[in-house]
Amino acid sequence: MPDSARTDSPAPAPALRWPSDGLTAIPDWVYTSPEIYEREIERIFKGRTWNFVALEAEIPEPGCFKRSFVGATPVVVARDLKGTVHVFENRCAHRGAELCRPQLGKSTEIVCPYHQWTYDLAGNLTAVPFRRGIKNEGGMPKDFRLEDHGLLQLKVTTRHGVVFASFCRDMESFEDYVGPEILKDFDAVFAGRRLRILGYYRNTVPANWKMYHENLKDPYHATLLHAFLVSFGLLVAGNKSAMIVDPTGRHGTMASAKPPDRPQVDAESKTQMRAFSDTLRLADPKFLDFVREFDSPWSVTMQTIWPNLIVQRELNTLGVRQIVPRGPNEFLMIWTMFGYEGDSEEMTRHRLRQGNLMGPAGFLGIEDNEAMRFVQQGIVRSESDTSVVALGGTEEGTSQHLITEAAIRSMYRHYREVMGL
């Protein structure tokens, strides 16, 4: 995180008035205000949203549990002995200890280390040591009922092995929440095949969490910033591509179809793309091979599922990314990379090799994370106070080309509604 951000005093609460130019100007304070951040936690992460918490493949058997987050709130995702998945707060009902410590584990119960109050895998309080005291001395009051002191339990849903949780008591179904346009490419990754976890990355980004959504709703940057994408035609002006937005504007799918070999980029486009190089060649091109394995016209789909999930299908490298906000100026990314059960040894290695594209050390990942850091620095430290989102004019929603910021505007239309801005 930039020193300045660390050492500067908190800016005085800005007047939270949205600029008049509607959605083509974004005020800096949505990225920096602690007040806005607190409201986001309440209205978005703890509001009417489905938050990604785990893949079922991470907790395959009864008794398996995992630490996770909903927004910034630590939770535990556990599979009870009957196989049902539960999500509850990682906070003891007694004095408040964050009781579950390992990232992953397996057990028949969850015991708080401090005074050993004991919970089942649904988060129900099952035992309080010396509840009746000793020799009729002490212990909990007669009217103390275990069932009144369980861990705060969240609503849970799963789709094809992906687990979501919500603080909202009357959430609509996940299917209604994301809508058919998004569900289609989501299912292309998850339906019908069981996942095999290949491993984790974790990294922080010193930027506001919304920038990660914007980055993946911004096909314009993809064709300019990423030399790899453009030079090798993974996502480039000229490819068949689309930026799909759901009707509410909050979810998205950036999609592109890679041509069999080097892309046909017209001379005009080349001059526009500094990152483009005809001569750039790989010593080992096979790592960019695309093994067709999905029922989809797209070779790449990057899905942003509001508010905290990214589903990555970049050729054959697959993963989910969980966004954990940590205040307005930083977020944590947890990447879970996977393949499928039954992948051949060679296919697994192909996925691993292709993994070099993504993650905090990926050819693309490095550039996106650095770019977001630069933006937060610019916003925190500068005198100016808005940014411009005018590409594609004021159009919103899905578009079939790359040179637009329509999806970002759609997201902020939804955001302003929910946030009352």
Added chain:
Amino acid sequence: MPDSARTDSPAPAPALRWPSDGLTAIPDWVYTSPEIYEREIERIFKGRTWNFVALEAEIPEPGCFKRSFVGATPVVVARDLKGTVHVFENRCAHRGAELCRPQLGKSTEIVCPYHQWTYDLAGNLTAVPFRRGIKNEGGMPKDFRLEDHGLLQLKVTTRHGVVFASFCRDMESFEDYVGPEILKDFDAVFAGRRLRILGYYRNTVPANWKMYHENLKDPYHATLLHAFLVSFGLLVAGNKSAMIVDPTGRHGTMASAKPPDRPQVDAESKTQMRAFSDTLRLADPKFLDFVREFDSPWSVTMQTIWPNLIVQRELNTLGVRQIVPRGPNEFLMIWTMFGYEGDSEEMTRHRLRQGNLMGPAGFLGIEDNEAMRFVQQGIVRSESDTSVVALGGTEEGTSQHLITEAAIRSMYRHYREVMGL
């Protein structure tokens, strides 16, 4: 300190309204609110309290001085040339420099490094360089009186070689402040024998300072969390023990009498204590030997002297712990371990060996510090907002058994009065 605590934005000032269930529910904001913290500094540490600052054995001779703290405020404890102990702020009266730098020292005066204003060991300003200027040019105004510009001096008292200070001008005597119940076990450690300093530990705990008091007013955890205590019978359900509370509720003594050998723990209790193990055996049991040397029925007394002192008598390992708050989410612990003048070489080594129980690397100390860290994390990061202190119902004050939180309730009764909550 947990990352979250470092990077999360400050929570919005909570409505500081105490929950209706009186003392059986503690609101999270007493542990996290900057506003509450500031009020604690004013009303508690700078209010009507005696704050531990030093042991006389640390400044044995005229001219000896020590850096210390009252609350979060740096002070100097000095013994003047007549032998009297003084406590004054470690802030130069000129431009405000924290002038005394070494932790311990010996001198006839204290000189500020910046412009060398000079103070005696009571904190009185004795010299200002070029006070009269040079050749009648410059210097301090004619009406500048040294006696108006001394260091801020605190009220001081000592009991059996333990030094306390107060910002309160009309403090009652230390004896009246702590009361006879507490004084008894205090004197058992300090009366009649001169101390020999064995050394220091310093550690931070990423938790609210009050949790340290609560931990030592919570005999329930002692018999559950600490395998060493329970398995070797230092403090365990079944021992003769007591949680003594003074009439005001702010001070306490957790006391236990260790049986000659392994404790008689009834089958019922064993089942309640996960930490208990019959089979746990020490390769070198002598480090738990108790050499009877105190005029007291107790083998262990842990005293919490409000607001910043713990007196540790754990078998034969002795020490004082000073709590230095550093905001709502962290405190510094300064441990001064000691024996007595005239201890044999073997007795000193026995104390040192037994020291493995306590301190930030002690078998017990590790567990308490970790537990407090977990609680602060849970409270800072979770959605829930109160903790439950219902053990022993609503009873308060001294109790003769371990399965109660009465002493914690007593402390919060006093706290709410002083804090106006």
Added chain:
Amino acid sequence: MPDSARTDSPAPAPALRWPSDGLTAIPDWVYTSPEIYEREIERIFKGRTWNFVALEAEIPEPGCFKRSFVGATPVVVARDLKGTVHVFENRCAHRGAELCRPQLGKSTEIVCPYHQWTYDLAGNLTAVPFRRGIKNEGGMPKDFRLEDHGLLQLKVTTRHGVVFASFCRDMESFEDYVGPEILKDFDAVFAGRRLRILGYYRNTVPANWKMYHENLKDPYHATLLHAFLVSFGLLVAGNKSAMIVDPTGRHGTMASAKPPDRPQVDAESKTQMRAFSDTLRLADPKFLDFVREFDSPWSVTMQTIWPNLIVQRELNTLGVRQIVPRGPNEFLMIWTMFGYEGDSEEMTRHRLRQGNLMGPAGFLGIEDNEAMRFVQQGIVRSESDTSVVALGGTEEGTSQHLITEAAIRSMYRHYREVMGL
């Protein structure tokens, strides 16, 4: 930065009322209040001031650019292809990225890494990739005018190769801004000779930025704190010296004339100066030689040019220091050390040897930085709340002797006016 400063919660906003004793008492909150800091940024660094940003010697040729700061705001200083120097905000007009990354560079344009919006060396937007979209799809709106989206440009002035910038649109000339008294010694360093950059130091100081000005408007400390200055007569009671203040009170020059050899210090003064030693001798005295090369009666002039520049002429070691505030409790110092074109190899090495006096490892620099750290610690952590600036009574402005704080009072008279305090 002291732990306390890192971990203490923000003090509650103090009542910003200046103490009654006028300028002889400075309230702590001018050094610690985030609210005051924000006002300083607005009214001082972004107000009617000339802020140092670069030396022309750092960007000697067309296309050369340098990252710099105005207050805490990152800017770029660039020399366009016609040779004109421009200063503009280092924040992209598109999404706000801090676009210029290297400390120094040379180029014909400045390209934002994120979406490659391109600017000329005056900060004008010259190109937006795919501005017209592709095949009439997307791109910027028809009414998008490049000239409306340049980087925020500041007003620029130079004097003898020193570059200043201002957010103020109708700034007076630099000459009027500093006034003749200050200009005289400024020109003694810069007029007529071209600079040769010898290198950079960068350091933070965990103190309020104003303390650096006060330190250099405080000749009293110079003759007490710095054994080197007094023992070798660089600046000592008895030398011909002056503390020059401009009519507004904001700028200053601390000046002293070193006698040919050891100073004549009267017995009385010696007793006042603990740091003075007759016997202190250098094994290699030549590093204190003074080669007369300036049209000035002074061997030492330290100039404080409000709000962010210090011009150092300490015998033959020369440099400028840029103050970059980072909140109330820390500032960054950027030192650019230089000699003159045509310096002989030996003269350059003489300057380098003499450089041991200054900088964060300099015999004087160490002491000043440590002293300022001590003051901020004292102010942040203590109970007292003002400091005393009574040396020389209430006199203000220029004085011919060292035992006065008149220049500090002059600075705060100006400061209170501008800040409305």
Added chain:
Amino acid sequence: MPEGARAGGTDLRALRWEIEEFNTDYAAVLDAGRVADWPDFFTEDAIYRITGRENWDAKLPVGLIYCEGMGMLRDRALAIARTTMFAPRYLLHQISNTRVHSVDTAGTIAADANYALFETLVDERTTLQQVGRYHDRFVREGGRLRLKERHCVYDSVIIDTALIYPV
């Protein structure tokens, strides 16, 4: 029991010296930003991987960087040296606790070493980019040691923003 004894033999000790020198040169090339020279420390069929200890302990195969063979090593070097966008920075390695475990009949040397990697962005404070351990297999080619396998296993679970250069 401790493994000191195992490393007592003269041969292993001489190998340790050689590997220390190898690692010193390896670090010097990276610390100087000469990433294009970095592949020369590996064999044609080398495996290079950087992964977190959580993956290593759980035998999960993923890598932040995962290269099979010289081609991928050169492509990584090329990308970082020429095409990738990132802010300028300085890197410095401290490599210590070098240990030689064994030499098999084919002459493959199993060794490990601890590293601390310090990163300095040109206008910020130095940070600890990561600490970890090299798990290595060396072979000798034409008298020179080359890495047949290097797994950089980092303790520092959470990467700050991005890992640009190989470790």
Added chain:
Amino acid sequence: MPEGARAGGTDLRALRWEIEEFNTDYAAVLDAGRVADWPDFFTEDAIYRITGRENWDAKLPVGLIYCEGMGMLRDRALAIARTTMFAPRYLLHQISNTRVHSVDTAGTIAADANYALFETLVDERTTLQQVGRYHDRFVREGGRLRLKERHCVYDSVIIDTALIYPV
């Protein structure tokens, strides 16, 4: 005058190599969390102590950990391995600047070395747990070096929360 000369002799140098290897194995056991194997590095009557430099300089005898003899070493190892409650973490030692001072007639070797200990809680950033110096006395038992005394003297006056494992 500098002590370089004193360490010039071949014998001391060979001892340095042996002690470097000992310390590398010692650190590897702790970094792997194999605390139960840690006592094997010591003699039956060994003294092991961790203390702050303020105590060491003032000759104050207290220790954060203070073990006299194998029994106490084993009890510490057992407690950490089996009974003590603490959050999971990774540790990594960097040991350098190893120096052999002397060998007395009884064959006791006086040596020291600097260490930096990095700690990573599984969901937080790596922190510098402490830096310090080992003040050691080694003896040879059955051809192997063993520690008769190890005083870990840390500069890092303020411990963060808790020190779980031996250093």
Added chain:
Amino acid sequence: MPEGARAGGTDLRALRWEIEEFNTDYAAVLDAGRVADWPDFFTEDAIYRITGRENWDAKLPVGLIYCEGMGMLRDRALAIARTTMFAPRYLLHQISNTRVHSVDTAGTIAADANYALFETLVDERTTLQQVGRYHDRFVREGGRLRLKERHCVYDSVIIDTALIYPV
């Protein structure tokens, strides 16, 4: 290509051992605060300089500390030991990655090494004061190595408050 080969010769290796021991003694003197003994590691005409990597890379000659010859070394030592005002602190060096480049006909040895310098103010947490590299020239005087040139080039562009002791 990597420089491993260049450092393969026995002579250079023996020099490395000697320089490691020199640097260990050098660090021990500074870590013990015995700054008055520090000049003894240098020749009469030695150059000692501490400078940031930005200056080193741009060939800018300035030094945070810049000493020409024994006189200036002694004056620096004296000032720090006796006259300069600063808060008490502990320092600890970790020196690693020692490398010997060459020995010229005059017997001057070109070498470098990486250092990490940890600083602890007596009431604060340990901080990383700076990391950097020693660029050295050694000569042998009366059998002992001495520094004819030591340029301490630090990555850590931004110094925290003040650098008191030589590095």
